[in-house]
Amino acid sequence: MEGPVMGILLHEVKRSYSIPIILLHMWSRRDSIDYSLKRRATLVSYFKGAQAKVDICDADPYLRLAAKHHGEAVERPCPVCRKQEMVVLHYAFGDQLGQYSGRIKSIGELNEMQSEYGEFRVYVVEVCRGCDWHHLIYSFKLGDGQTRKPPRKTS
């Protein structure tokens, strides 16, 4: 690999996405999974021309809407279009969350949830509001370790 592709990748690796600092300090964070290799592989394949932009910048309408209304801005440009329009979304999943599993949570909400639930997993997804690039970047478990019954349905 050489030329502009390599340049872009080096730039990308150097700037590597940073997890918001508050997430790094959440005391119960464990079992982290870093998806950066897969993300980089996707970008390499795009910059080499093996994948079309429409295939990697294909955030669906729900994700676009979520990014618009709930996205938390990050200080790094989009790896595809270079615009400073990147946001991250945090999805919380877990049996103990019951009907609330799968919802988008703010960092503040996650901070509160880690002492309200025994265990749940947070998936961090980055989305570019400029070109619809999106990728799962990180996941980890939060919770105080005490098993609780899921909240009852209120209908």
Ligand SMILES: [Zn+2]
């Ligand atoms: Zn973009």
